[in-house]
Amino acid sequence: MEKKPNLLIVDDELIVRDSLSKWFREENYDVSTADSAAAALALLAERPFDIALVDIKMPGTDGIELQRRLKEINPDLVVIIMTGYASVETAVSALKNGAYDYVTKPFDPDDIAHTLKNALAHKSTEHENVRLRETIAATTKPQDLVGQSSAMRRVCEAIETVGPTDATVLITGESGTGKELVARAIHSASPRRYNPFVVLHCGALAESLLESELFGHEKGAFTGAQYRKKGSFETAEGGSVFLDEIGDISLKTQTDLLRVLQEREITRVGATQPLHVDFRCIAATNKNLEGLIEEGKFRCDLFYRLNVFQIHLPALRERKEDIPLLADHFVHKFAVAMNKPVVRVAPGAMELLMRCAWPGNVRELENAIERAMVVAHNSELEPGDFSLRLPTSYGSARTLEEAERVHILEVLDECHGNQTLAAEVLDIDRVTLHNKLKRYGWKKVTADAP
């Protein structure tokens, strides 16, 4: 059963108190009455109230002064002032002192019922708003970025530094390192945090679709555009836009994007009038943008616009000391989500996790733990719960060259044949790797191979 709202009626006239309290009890309010300011303050000290109806004219402390004191004790209390004679001065004075509204006696029954219902709805909305803000703050704090390595500490410091500013941020790092998480942390550390955070994965969309997603479109702008649609920049009004995989957008879209960043204006596809937009831009890429500029695939002026402040996320293999912390974090996360009593990774399994190269970075580690959690039967994740491609112990390899060959092919396999990534993991030049592979007679196997 829903809780009755607590109403405090303060009026020095008995007949007013009696008739109002009877009427509001029938309206399902939990009513208390007080015949003076002192009695009202004493009641408020004893128990909380949702709403107070206070007469403006009372002997001793008047309604305006009482309202001020009631608000001091309980700032959440909704106060409605009752007056026998409406005047602009009275209304202004009551509202200036924080009253929600004022009503003139005698009240129209419909009006007073609505005034109180609206006041309660307003209070409930304010509470909801506070709760949501707390939830947002709690769920997007940079604590989600797990790691105590010096590299991750530098990332957290950078977020704290750049977050409160309005600077454009470019986040770089390999796939799976947590670039979107960092972008969210920057947004939540900024004054824009209560406004939208809009994510757009540029690489996943065709050029025409990306334009529509970024800038919106007018009705009839193209076949299938049945309705006007807001783009990401408009949707993010007052908030942040996170453009992931920015290195994948076409030169034409780069030109349009550059104009938006410079002018803070967009033109919807099919529209003629530009619209002013207020947003913060956070971009991310796993590509080497400077390399793309040299190849003529990325505009250098856009790069400079995006690269106001750069945060580089280290690959997981560069911060292996964070693996135990991350593993514990994911075990806890999935234990709650799956309602499984798994508490940690067993020492033997942790040793295996430390030996992995993790070319897919934190995302790969997270997936490995999630899978292990699904199959786990004990309170600890055992080595057998994991399905990992670990570096071999080089089996029958005897010579250094044989061991090197086995190791290189192993890493290349983990990197799904991606030579650039494998070279980074092995910390050797890509050309060196290419030459070694050529010497081994290695050929890339594609899905089309017979």
Added chain:
Amino acid sequence: MKCIQLVPLGDVPPNLVEVLSVTLAKVFSARCQILPPQPTPAYAFNVDRGQYSSMQILARMAASPNLTAWKVLAVTYFDLYIPVLTFVFGEAQLDGACAVVSAHRLRQEVYGFPADQPLLQERLLKEAVHELGHTLGLMHCDDRSCVMSSSHSVEWIDLKTARFCATCQANSQPRLAATTR
């Protein structure tokens, strides 16, 4: 058998009370007795407002030594008020015996429309059942179709039915089952 006494206060069209007595008897499965009309209650008249105090009328009814019926409902054709409200359609003793209901603002003529006797009769029945519901200890109900839903204008009265919802019916059952107060 339970008895509801209807008391016309002042000039009330007799047929209005007669039809009400028949319909009320069905709703409450009770006998309805129409008492002789009482004079307009001058003691409850407020000269400044030109209205009659329902609180004073109820107080006088409750103090009557002849109060023996299960419920007593006064029916008026004049306007009622309580001190802080501009008007009331009626008032009742919560969990008591007496109630008063006014037909004044239930009339279409008050709102500039032609008279509509069936509509007036229907509204009066709903308000009479509503006030008698308060005498059964019922509060206002959130179910908009329930007769106990709060209605501060005729539009809201027209939206609801003359019946108790299942919850209000269940809550009033012990008192409805009683034949005496």
